[in-house]
Amino acid sequence: MAVTSRDVARLAGVSQPTVSRALRDDPRVSEDTKKRVRDAAVLLGYVPSEAGRALSSGRTRRIGLLVTDLKNQFYSNIIAPVHDELEGIGYQLMLHTETADNETVAERLIANGLDGVILATTTVDSVAPLRLRDRSLPFVYFNRTAAYVDADATVVAPSRGLSEAVTRAVELGHRRIGAVLGPSNTSTAQSRELALRAALAEHGLVLEPDTVRRGPYDTASGDAATTELLAMPAPPTLIFCGNDVVAYGALNAARRAGFDVPRDVSVVGFDDLPPAAWPIIELTTIAYDLSGMAREAARLMARRIEEPDAPLAHVEYETSFVERRTLAAAASR
Missing domain, CATH: 3.40.50.2300 (Response regulator)
Known part of the structure; x- marks a missing residue:
C-alpha cells in the first residue's frame, strides 16, 4: 500500500495539514517541526503528489513565463534565473512561447492551469493583461509593460x-x-x-x-x-x-x-x-543586472500569488555604460 501524508503525520506527531505545509517550507511551521516531518517522510519513503497538492490547496505551484522567440539570446538569458528562483521557493516554471501577444495568448495561458504568469513579451497596446485580469490570473510584467493594466513589474x-x-x-x-x-x-x-x-x-x-x-x-x-x-x-x-x-x-x-x-x-x-x-x-x-531583474520578477510573482492584496511593486534597475572595442573616435569624412 502506498505511503500517504497521514502516515507521515502519525510518525511525526503532527496533523496532516501540517505535513503539507512543512513539506512546502511554509514559514508558519517551525524549523523543528519541518525537520521532524521531513525525517518521517524520508524514513517512510513518502513522495508528495503534485496533483494532491493542487487539489488540497487550489494551486498547481506552476508559473508561466511568456516569451516570443527561444532563439533570441535575450530570452535564453532570463530563463535560468527565473527557473532557479522559482524552484527555490517551491514553484515550477512552465515556459510558453508565442509570436503574438493577443487574446488567444491569454486564453491559452489561462487554460494551462497556472497560478500566475510572468509576461516578457508585452506591447503597450496588448489586450492580454486585460484578459488575465478579468479572469483573475495574477501576472507580473518583466522588462516591458502595457498601458491598460497596472501590475507588479521589473523594468530598466x-x-x-x-x-x-x-x-x-x-x-x-x-x-x-x-x-x-x-x-x-x-x-x-x-x-x-x-x-x-x-x-x-x-x-x-x-x-x-x-x-x-x-x-x-x-x-x-x-x-x-x-x-x-x-x-x-x-x-x-x-x-x-x-x-x-x-x-x-x-x-x-x-x-x-x-x-x-x-x-x-x-x-x-x-x-x-x-x-x-x-x-x-x-x-x-x-x-x-538582467539576472537580478529576472529573479525579482519571479519573487514578485510568488508574492502576488501568496499575498493577493499586497501593494503593487514597480522595481527599476539602474543602467551603466560599459565601453569596449566597438566605440572609438569619430571617423573623419
Whole structure:
C-alpha cells in the first residue's frame, strides 16, 4: 500500500495539514517541526503528489513565463534565473512561447492551469493583461509593460547609462548619430528612445529622421537597418542599437559593407548580454543586472500569488555604460 501524508503525520506527531505545509517550507511551521516531518517522510519513503497538492490547496505551484522567440539570446538569458528562483521557493516554471501577444495568448495561458504568469513579451497596446485580469490570473510584467493594466513589474531605467554613453561619444567627436530602435509599440523602445534623445539634447544634438530605423529586437532587424544607414551619402559615425541582439546584426552589416568597426563606424548596444564581452565581439553597451531583474520578477510573482492584496511593486534597475572595442573616435569624412 502506498505511503500517504497521514502516515507521515502519525510518525511525526503532527496533523496532516501540517505535513503539507512543512513539506512546502511554509514559514508558519517551525524549523523543528519541518525537520521532524521531513525525517518521517524520508524514513517512510513518502513522495508528495503534485496533483494532491493542487487539489488540497487550489494551486498547481506552476508559473508561466511568456516569451516570443527561444532563439533570441535575450530570452535564453532570463530563463535560468527565473527557473532557479522559482524552484527555490517551491514553484515550477512552465515556459510558453508565442509570436503574438493577443487574446488567444491569454486564453491559452489561462487554460494551462497556472497560478500566475510572468509576461516578457508585452506591447503597450496588448489586450492580454486585460484578459488575465478579468479572469483573475495574477501576472507580473518583466522588462516591458502595457498601458491598460497596472501590475507588479521589473523594468530598466535607461537614462543614466545612455547619458554616460552619449557624453563619451561626444568626447570622441561623434556628431552624426544614428539609431536602430526597437518596435514602437513596446515600452522598452519608447523609454530608450526618450532617454537617448534627452541625452543628445544635453549636448545640443538630435537624432535626425533619416538616421533612425525601427524594427523587431532581433539580429535580422539590426542587419537590415544598418545596411540602409551605411549606404547613405553621409552615414552616421555612431549607431545606437535597441539591444545587443540588434547590435550583433549591425556588426554583421558593417562587416559585409566593408566598414571597419570602430574605425569607420562605432556601434553601441543595450543589455550587456554575456556574448557582448566575448573577445571576438567586445561590444560597447548599456548594462544592468538582467539576472537580478529576472529573479525579482519571479519573487514578485510568488508574492502576488501568496499575498493577493499586497501593494503593487514597480522595481527599476539602474543602467551603466560599459565601453569596449566597438566605440572609438569619430571617423573623419
